Amino acid sequence: xxxxxxxxxxxxxxxxxxxxxxxxxxxxxxxxxxxxxxxxxxxxxxxxxxxxxxxxxxxxxxxxxxxxxxxxxxxxxxxxxxxxxxxxxxxxxxxxxxxxxxxxxxxxxxxxxxxxxxxxxxxxxxxxxxxxxxxxxxxxxxxxxxxxxxxxxxxxxxxxxxxxxxxxxxxxxxxxxxxxxxxxxxxxxxxxxxxxxxxxxxxxxxxxxxxxxxxxxxxxxxxxxxxxxxxxxxxxxxxxxxxxxxxxxxxxxxxxxxxxxxxxxxxxxxxxxxxxxxxxx
Amino acid sequence: xxxxxxxxxxxxxxxxxxxxxxxxxxxxxxxxxxxxxxxxxxxxxxxxxxxxxxxxxxxxxxxxxxxxxxxxxxxxxxxxxxxxxxxxxxxxxxxxxxxxxxxxxxxxxxxxxxxxxxxxxxxxxxxxxxxxxxxxxxxxxxxxxxxxxxxxxxxxxxxxxxxxxxxxxxxxxxxxxxxxxxxxxxxxxxxxxxxxxxxxxxxxxxxxxxxxxxxxxxxxxxxxxxxxxxxxxxxxxxxxxxxxxxxxxxxxxxxxxxxxxxxxxxxxxxxxxxxxxxxxxxxxxxxxxxxxxxxxxxxxxxxxxxxxxxxxxxxxxxxxxxxxxxxxxxxxxxxxxxxxxxxxxxxxxxxxxxxxxxxxxxxxxxxxxxxxxxxxxxxxxxxxxxxxxxxxxxxxxxxxxxxxxxxxxxxxxxxxxxxxxxxxxxxxxxxxxxxxxxxxxxxxxxxxxxxxxxxxxxxxxxxxxxxxxxxxxxxxxxxxxxxxxxxxxxxxxxxxxxxxxxxxxxxxxxxxxxxxxxxxxxxxxxxxxxxxxxxx
Numbered sequence: 001x002x003x004x005x006x007x008x009x010x011x012x013x014x015x016x017x018x019x020x021x022x023x024x025x026x027x028x029x030x031x032x033x034x035x036x037x038x039x040x041x042x043x044x045x046x047x048x049x050x051x052x053x054x055x056x057x058x059x060x061x062x063x064x065x066x067x068x069x070x071x072x073x074x075x076x077x078x079x080x081x082x083x084x085x086x087x088x089x090x091x092x093x094x095x096x097x098x099x100x101x102x103x104x105x106x107x108x109x110x111x112x113x114x115x116x117x118x119x120x121x122x123x124x125x126x127x128x129x130x131x132x133x134x135x136x137x138x139x140x141x142x143x144x145x146x147x148x149x150x151x152x153x154x155x156x157x158x159x160x161x162x163x164x165x166x167x168x169x170x171x172x173x174x175x176x177x178x179x180x181x182x183x184x185x186x187x188x189x190x191x192x193x194x195x196x197x198x199x200x201x202x203x204x205x206x207x208x209x210x211x212x213x214x215x216x217x218x219x220x221x222x223x224x225x226x227x228x229x230x231x232x233x234x235x236x237x238x239x240x241x242x243x244x245x246x247x248x249x250x251x252x253x254x255x256x257x258x259x260x261x262x263x264x265x266x267x268x269x270x271x272x273x274x275x276x277x278x279x280x281x
Numbered sequence: 282x283x284x285x286x287x288x289x290x291x292x293x294x295x296x297x298x299x300x301x302x303x304x305x306x307x308x309x310x311x312x313x314x315x316x317x318x319x320x321x322x323x324x325x326x327x328x329x330x331x332x333x334x335x336x337x338x339x340x341x342x343x344x345x346x347x348x349x350x351x352x353x354x355x356x357x358x359x360x361x362x363x364x365x366x367x368x369x370x371x372x373x374x375x376x377x378x379x380x381x382x383x384x385x386x387x388x389x390x391x392x393x394x395x396x397x398x399x400x401x402x403x404x405x406x407x408x409x410x411x412x413x414x415x416x417x418x419x420x421x422x423x424x425x426x427x428x429x430x431x432x433x434x435x436x437x438x439x440x441x442x443x444x445x446x447x448x449x450x451x452x453x454x455x456x457x458x459x460x461x462x463x464x465x466x467x468x469x470x471x472x473x474x475x476x477x478x479x480x481x482x483x484x485x486x487x488x489x490x491x492x493x494x495x496x497x498x499x500x501x502x503x504x505x506x507x508x509x510x511x512x513x514x515x516x517x518x519x520x521x522x523x524x525x526x527x528x529x530x531x532x533x534x535x536x537x538x539x540x541x542x543x544x545x546x547x548x549x550x551x552x553x554x555x556x557x558x559x560x561x562x563x564x565x566x567x568x569x570x571x572x573x574x575x576x577x578x579x580x581x582x583x584x585x586x587x588x589x590x591x592x593x594x595x596x597x598x599x600x601x602x603x604x605x606x607x608x609x610x611x612x613x614x615x616x617x618x619x620x621x622x623x624x625x626x627x628x629x630x631x632x633x634x635x636x637x638x639x640x641x642x643x644x645x646x647x648x649x650x651x652x653x654x655x656x657x658x659x660x661x662x663x664x665x666x667x668x669x670x671x672x673x674x675x676x677x678x679x680x681x682x683x684x685x686x687x688x689x690x691x692x693x694x695x696x697x698x699x700x701x702x703x704x705x706x707x708x709x710x711x712x713x714x715x716x717x718x719x720x721x722x723x724x725x726x727x728x729x730x731x732x733x734x735x736x737x738x739x740x741x742x743x744x745x746x747x748x749x750x751x752x753x754x755x756x757x758x759x760x761x762x763x764x765x766x767x768x769x770x771x772x773x774x775x776x777x778x779x780x781x782x783x784x785x786x787x788x789x790x791x792x793x794x795x796x797x798x799x800x801x802x803x804x805x806x807x808x809x810x811x812x813x814x815x816x817x
Contacts, residue, residue: 045592064666219659220687220691224685225665226665241517
């Protein structure tokens with residue numbers, strides 16, 4: 001089966017491109033301390049605002065304090081990708097669990113869980129995030145978890161809707177007739193069939209988590225300066241948009257690549273994993 | 282896809298902001314002042330957002346006297362500024378007699394008189410009204426209306442900064458407000474009546490306010506018929522509008538620091554440097570065992586590159602100051618010498634003070650490491666740059682500083698007022714007008730965690746400084762006061778409860794034909810003399 005999934009995935013050109021992009025970005029982040037030519041926090045104000053490619057030892061130029069943009073992008077990638085991935089995993093796990101439980105169990109469980117989701121959705125995410133962040137000391141892990149735990153609600157709704165529709169289908173009735181346990185039906189029968197929307201939501205969450213990190217950094221609860229993240233590089237570049245645009249463009253490109261990479265990857269995975277397509281050669 | 286859109290928007294914003302200066306024609310009937318913030322409270326006794334809400338105050342209200350750009354008091358509603366020489370102040374400095382002008386009318390036609398001044402004083406001291414400042418008024422032990430145009434005040438003790446109290450608080454109409462049940466919620470606060478040079482005509486919240494001139498203004502009707510105060514929240518958009526002439530004057534935050542050179546070169550525009558009363562400091566919490574020794578505070582100050590931070594991060598726009606006053610203030614101690622950017626001297630002083638470099642490269646003494654946090658408003662790019670530079674400076678002498686910034690409401694709340702910080706990067710102004718008195722921020726009785734009053738957040742205690750602060754407010758002679766405050770600044774320069782970095786200045790942009798606006802470091806807004814503005 002895995003072989004067949006891979007075969008289908010391989011034919012999806014964009015998905016392959018996404019996989020390659022994501023892999024490269026992850027490798028760059030992991031190897032940042034080796035790859036980065038300089039200390040990303042080293043200030044050399046006499047070198048500030050160097051344009052990309054103007055100086056061989058500072059290939060992507062420098063920011064308003066003369067810090068090396070390439071080193072900051074590499075180290076920033078560690079922060080942003082960690083936040084993105086950890087938050088995405090948290091979101092998907094929580095969201096899928098709540099969605100399946102609510103959708104399959106129905107009744108009181110459904111009502112309670114969904115009203116809880118409604119309540120959570122009443123608060124704009126940024127405020128919810130800030131309230132929690134005010135009580136939890138900001139570390140990379142805590143920020144990621146907080147972002148994940150305040151953004152799972154949409155996923156749970158999507159999953160619940162999918163489950164509601166799936167559980168009426170014949171294969172579930174068959175599973176039940178065979179005496180499968182609730183847990184088995186929920187996690188072995190329903191979950192794989194709902195994988196497609198979950199994966200799509202997950203890839204989108206990576207993107208919004210990276211952005212969320214920059215919001216809360218801006219408000220002081222995220223990654224503290226002088227540490228770089230793509231989000232706070234973008235925020236700091238705001239004042240120089242018309243004079244030194246590459247300061248915004250470079251982290252912008254990094255974020256765009258990440259988001260598109262994950263999106264295509266998600267697309268490809270959905271097509272490859274969809275059990276209803278499993279019969280095709 | 283959100284991010285691609287974001288990037289595209291960014292690029293198009295960059296294209297839009299590219300310099301396309303096209304002159305807007307000049308309408309001599311009006312003047313448009315642009316600011317990033319909007320006034321919401323027009324009652325001059327109640328507003329909190331100084332700098333912004335000073336504009337309606339200057340347009341619609343008057344004080345007994347104003348202060349000009351050289352720091353001299355000039356009469357407004359008073360016939361003359363009381364002094365000991367003209368007999369307005371008694372020889373012991375305790376009795377103040379003020380004669381009021383007889384030709385002043387409120388813009389609803391009612392005459393202005395001594396009862397209005399008395400009412401203003403009583404309102405300021407009314408505990409039920411949350412007025413913005415009672416400084417100096419609480420020293421008045423007796424207030425007497427002598428006749429319709431004379432008031433007399435007795436002070437409980439000599440108080441030299443008293444002049445600033447009546448410069449700062451403008452007079453409100455008794456005939457309208459005396460009958461109000463609550464001044465806090467009065468409709469007067471959004472539709473005020475004053476004695477000022479302009480009358481509020483229309484207000485579009487979030488956009489602009491239109492004032493018409495007061496033809497009966499006692500200092501002469503303004504020559505420009507209409508004054509428009511426009512709000513443009515985004516600083517770079519506001520700057521763009523000043524360049525194209527959509528607004529005639531850009532005030533408040535003004536031209537971004539990195540655009541000053543460009544702004545100076547714009548044809549048909551004048552670029553004005555406006556020194557604010559604020560000085561930016563590193564605040565050391567003297568109640569923290571790391572900072573209780575003045576030698577440590579001085580060494581930490583010696584290690585940082587203050588001048589470089591101003592040159593490179595504030596792009597040379599802020600003047601270096603070595604005291605809590607702007608270097609142009611009359612009481613500024615010009616004999617102080619800058620000892621910063623000296624890492625060798627700093628390291629030696631820390632060694633002498635017993636803070637030795639430990640195994641991990643961080644200095645320590647008696648088991649305490651010289652590592653601490655520095656906080657300020659999150660998101661302020663220039664301050665973050667300053668912090669990063671100081672962090673690097675300190676790392677070189679074995680001192681670890683971690684940046685921990687927070688939203689403004691959090692960092693300036695109890696975290697500051699209850700002295701919970703290690704160090705802060707903060708800017709403050711003197712507490713009563715621009716008087717050099719600094720009692721509230723320095724006197725040992727004004728430490729809020731110990732005495733529940735004041736703003737001595739650094740918890741600085743020095744009996745000699747206490748004595749000098751008490752002396753300074755009783756001295757009526759400016760030269761004598763100057764000597765006192767010079768000595769205070771000298772002590773602070775050695776003991777460094779806070780390390781001054783630079784004086785905050787704003788870059789304003791004005792249409793060249795507009796005459797009158799004059800930067801005045803003794804007030805917080807450019808409109809202090811709006812009644813004299815004129816088109817050339």
